[in-house]
Amino acid sequence: MNLHRLGTIMGIELRQRVRSVAWYVLLGVFAVVLIAVMALSLSTFAASSDGSQWFFSLVIMLVLLLTLLISPTLSGSAVNGDRDTATLAPVQVTLVTTAEIVVGKFLAAWVSGLAFLVVALPFVVVATLAGELDPGTIVAALVVLVVEVGIVAAIGVGLSAVVARPLFSVASTYLVVAALTIGTLIAFGLGGTALRTEQTTVTRDIDWAALPPGCDPYSATGSGTCPTFEELECIESTYVSEVPRFDRVWWLLAANPFVVLADAVPPTYDAQGYPRDLFGQIASGVRAAQTPPDDRFSYDGCTLPSNQPGGASPEQQAEGTSPSWFVGLLVQLVIAAGLMLWGIARTRTPAKRLPPGTRIA
Incomplete structure (x- = not known):
């Protein structure tokens, strides 16, 4: 040439x-x-x-x-x-x-x-x-x-x-x-929705029907007829649902030009582990799609919000992904x-x- x-x-x-x-x-x-x-x-x-x-x-x-x-x-x-x-x-x-x-x-x-x-x-x-x-x-x-x-x-x-x-x-x-x-x-989107799997969800929540009228369980101190948060009765329920499996089709996004650009840029996170730019937002979403859903999910509504465990940050979710x-x-x-x-x-x-x-x- x-x-x-x-x-x-x-x-x-x-x-x-x-x-x-x-x-x-x-x-x-x-x-x-x-x-x-x-x-x-x-x-x-x-x-x-x-x-x-x-x-x-x-x-x-x-x-x-x-x-x-x-x-x-x-x-x-x-x-x-x-x-x-x-x-x-x-x-x-x-x-x-x-x-x-x-x-x-x-x-x-x-x-x-x-x-x-x-x-x-x-x-x-x-x-x-x-x-x-x-x-x-x-x-x-x-x-x-x-x-x-x-x-x-x-x-x-x-x-x-x-x-x-x-x-x-x-x-x-x-x-x-x-x-x-x-x-x-x-x-x-269609592939992840079509490839569903079963997930068992176990929830514990307050028995609101047994709570006396006018009582706020989050501010009750046990005075009068209002019980404290620890004294409340809890109800546990279990049900099975289907959740999408985006972890099986995430590779379809690999050829997307915007994903290529975002994923190739070295990610930067703030002190809380969240992306500092649009590149990180897109890359974090693709990395999160690689993680398979848990077979069992639990939620405890009988625990004070301040004692609830915090969710994983995008930086933590990106660990272990490719x-x-x-x-x-x-x-x-x-x-x-x-x-x-x-x-x-x-x-x-x-x-x-x-x-x-x-x-x-």
């Missing part, structure tokens, strides 16, 4: 995008959205010591969201769009190879997606200067975001070379992105690489067979 020819294809693609007014409109709208998010975040988290962490994670997640929404339109018609306008055939008769054409268009689409990250950099700097951010969090989030933008670009360019019509290839790219984002959530971001990233890379290779094979000339109505020159 010749780097000079690759750079030429990439330069042609980028110059076409730079000349488009719609490109600058998208970047401007994106900047306005970030300004609104920054204003709302700073006002919401101004009194919190973790405000900068939340703002930084919100900006990174917003960049990923907008990239997933816009990138299919930028890359989903990269190859078949040129074929439709009869500009692909003149390039194919030059010394440029098919692989260089497809890879060059992929690199151009990747750089175009990264332009949104460049627009967001001033806001990231503001979030960094506004508080103490862990350098590992910043580096990990930016690296994973850059890789995710490249994966979406590769999926779009690959499908644009496989599918004959630009409209269908753009729609197919959106379908793949929707399957990775929304589809994994739907499959996780990160999944590298598995999800590998799945995404396999999908993107497979579509790119398929696209190169479909674009290679001379072609043995072409779909009906395909324009050559």
Whole structure:
């Protein structure tokens, strides 16, 4: 693969995008959205010591969201769009190879997606200067975001070379992105609900029927006819119910781009063990889904609330669970690489067979 020819294809693609007014409109709208998010975040988290962490994670997640929404339109018609306008055939008769054409268009689409990250950099700097951010969090989030933008670009360019019509290839790219984002959530919810298991619940509660009228069991001191909390009669009941088994389908979330980004960032917790940003919130939820439900659950309502055992914090729940971001990233890379290779094979000339109505020159 010749780097000079690759750079030429990439330069042609980028110059076409730079000349488009719609490109600058998208970047401007994106900047306005970030300004609104920054204003709302700073006002919401101004009194919190973790405000900068939340703002930084919100900006990174917003960049990923907008990239997933816009990138299919930028890359989903990269190859078949040129074929439709009869500009692909003149390039194919030059010394440029098919692989260089497809890879060059992929690199151009990747750089175009990264332009949104460049627009967001001033806001990231503001979030960094506004508080103490862990350098590992910043580096990990930016690296994973850059890789995710490249994966979406590769999926779009690959499908644009496989599918004959630009409209269908753009729609197919959106379908793949929707399957990775929304589809994994739907499959996780439905799968966990379908795979249920029995759980025995044992409860002890106050016999409210035996309590004299007007008595508050939590404030009674034993004077008069009102017994103390320790003197109350308790009733124990046992019943069996079905609970979902999300621990058997949590791996479906591994390929979700937002889960990959959140799980790859090193978690930070406050003194109580709760996440300090949006990354930690998402990662903690996925880690908690890995824990199977207990076969037996008990609740003692005959114990004062102050003596009730506290629940485990998200940091404690994450102990003993496994990160999944590298598995999800590998799945995404396999999908993107497979579509790119398929696209190169479909674009290679001379072609043995072409779909009906395909324009050559």
